[in-house]
Amino acid sequence: MIYLKKSDYMEEALELLEYLETFLTEERKQRFIEILESRTKHFTIAVEDVYQKHNTSALIRSCDIFGIQEAHLIELRNESQLDKNIAMGAEQWVDTYRYPSTATCIEALKKQGYQIIATTPNENSCLLADFDVSLKSAFFFGTEREGLSDEVMQKADSFLKIPMIGFTQSLNVSVSAAIILHDISNKLRESDLNWKLTEIEMIKKRLDWSKKSIQSIEGILQRYHNIKTQ
């Protein structure tokens, strides 16, 4: 593979994008741009071995709804394939990364500069309303039955909880995640922080989403490359 300078890459990508976008409606093109303006990698989620695949799919759907571009899935015991009906196709628009262990996931996220936030109803947890949105944060969600693993609890930089003021002391994991993502993503967008995707990241996603939206994309890409190499 030939190494391209950033500007070369951008030029080639934009050229291909322009071509592919001729196969999309104007409305579709604008929708991609509009959605990408709200997307962020400042926050991400990591899901630890969720017991019901139902829940993982609901989490990915919440990421899409609240503008979180990436989700990290740790698959220990369960074959947690996404439930297509529940995610309603959301997994096409959110980038998912899979890990065989909690350790590899935490390591990867720390390398990317994320603080590890364990979401748990622990006594010492920070209340959601008081959470500082300024740092890059990865929110970990545990299993329905056992909560987060000891590994996450030990390696977490911080703990976060939703205040619960009734008899019931537990929320379904997909409900917890939706409440947290709704709250922090609103605060983020109201802040002066630099939370948006970079220009290159946006172009890449527009390319990716355009490809996913075009039927018989293989043939179209083939024709494009044939023209380019003539």
Next chain:
Amino acid sequence: MIYLKKSDYMEEALELLEYLETFLTEERKQRFIEILESRTKHFTIAVEDVYQKHNTSALIRSCDIFGIQEAHLIELRNESQLDKNIAMGAEQWVDTYRYPSTATCIEALKKQGYQIIATTPNENSCLLADFDVSLKSAFFFGTEREGLSDEVMQKADSFLKIPMIGFTQSLNVSVSAAIILHDISNKLRESDLNWKLTEIEMIKKRLDWSKKSIQSIEGILQRYHNIKTQ
């Protein structure tokens, strides 16, 4: 039944409460008082013929968690018995009222001074962040498949939506309700509004909850009344 003045009722109720509380642990008594300090009737929810009983139970659980004392259930087609596993007993601590039609429910709520809020992703809806918490409000939630009925949409005083900024344009009804109740109940408790239960309402609930917490309550109440009438 002999008509009692308010102060007479309070005196009798307090006397019985004092007696019943001797059957509870100190911790349990304090828990009731603490939870009731956060309970409100300023907000309530109404659920219209929810397709999966699963969802109704999850809504009641959210009411308990976020301090909403009353829930109104409109049962049109479905025999929507609560799913005990999911509500995890929450329906003991939240007062539910059942209606055979949407009209009777709306009428009852309006008589109690509630404005009717239709929760719907409509274009013209007020955004959750902008919702004015100062008025007594009943939040209506519709079915999974069809949303709210035309009747609610026509009679609603206002429309409310959760901003969704991705491709996915729908949230599960129990997730929507949890996000809304979390948000508005936080704002309410931070406000200067008079949102708490009255003293009489709190005493009544302490009596009710004490009765529900005591095994063989029937025999105990019988003994109490025998002593009183000796």
